[in-house]
Amino acid sequence: MRLGLDFGGTKIEGIVLAPDGAERARARVPTPRHDYAGCLVAIEDLMRRLEQEAGGTIERVGIGVPGAVDRDSGVVHGGNSTWLHGRPLQQDLANALGRPVKIANDANCFALSEAVDGAGVGAQVVFGVILGSGVGGGVVVRGQLVEGVNAIGGEWGHIPLPTPLADERPGPICSCGTPGHTEAWLSGRSLAADYARRVGIDPEDAPPAQEVVARAEGGEAAAEETILRFEDRLGRSLALIVNVLDPDVIVLGGGLSNVARFYESVPGRIAAHVFGPRFATRLVPNRHGDSSGVRGAAWL
Structure with a gap:
């Protein structure tokens, strides 16, 4: 059995998973x-408790953490749990x-979970997106997490907004x-701040x-304009990812992944900025919801 920790x-x-993912x-x-x-003590106690409940031996452990993880040393830096730094x-x-323990960024764990047995199962290249209090991402190719030599693979939240409009320069200050x-521009907080500027x-x-x-669903004009701007920016940003990675599927996670209209409105906005006449990448909601992170940690 394997243990995943979020x-x-x-x-x-x-969470304890059997070899078949159950x-x-x-x-x-x-x-x-x-x-x-x-x-460390809390995690050890949690593992012993789960091992007893699962009725077997946990052989492997994976953990997802906020921030970046040095691929050689396993040292954590960045993220909001500063006592891990x-x-x-x-x-x-x-x-x-x-x-044995493997460790990865929590957005990478989300992407891995959705690629292994979630909304991206069977796809060759999966890009997992977190749209929550921050913006994160992860890349999985043929079932393998791509962290990169600098351990920042998928960190699309820290690239400039593509093709910024005149009123988008220089832009709000990132975290x-x-x-x-x-x-x-694309975190939940950023969407709220954009609405505040509008009103x-x-x-x-x-x-x-x-x-x-x-409010947009209720017909408020200022809120609808804010959502339209968000969709346009999301389309431009994901088009950059498509032009670089050309993923089979983009899976959205985080609180804003629950906005149903994005799956209808954003693909066309991505396609408008993709190189070439063909755009076949699927934009889909996650399958495992809040469980994606912990399941992905187990799959590490």
Whole structure:
């Protein structure tokens, strides 16, 4: 059996999968925030509990974490769980758990899950997209995660918005401090901030992205204009990915993946910026929802 762990800022979720992908056990525990040693203990306790519930031996462990992971050392950097930064989490977990551990960015785990037995199953090239509080992504080719030599494969949130319009320059400040990155336009927070600019209110007072979507569905003109701008920017940004990777399928995850209209409206906007006359890439919602990250960690 294999154990997948999804390390979040408030909770650590674990799932045990049988070799055929069937779920044997699942549980979550609170994250001991700002306590690295406490996190190691919590994960070990969680594994022992799940191993007992699953009724067998866990032989392999995978963990998805926020931020980037050095592919050689397993050291975590970036991400919002700052107490992990600079720590050899992979080796420390292997020592604590007494079995092999693989570690990857949580967006990569999402992409792997959806490629192995999710919405992208059977596809040669899958690009997994996270549209949530941030913008992330992962690349899976023939069932194998492509992390890259710098361990930043799929980090499309930190490329500039393609073909920016005059009023999109230089663009809002990204979470990394650079203006105009895709994350500064396409995260849930960014959509809400764009709506705030449209109606002339402080971004701190903006309704959440899902409320903006609901207002657009209710016929509010300012909200509809905001969603149309979002769809255009998403189309331009994903067209860049298609021109580089030419994936069979793009799978959306995160809170904004639940906006049903995107799957009808965005493909045409992607096609308008794709090189050549043919555009056959499918844009689809994820299959495993909030479970994609933890399942992908198990598949590592």
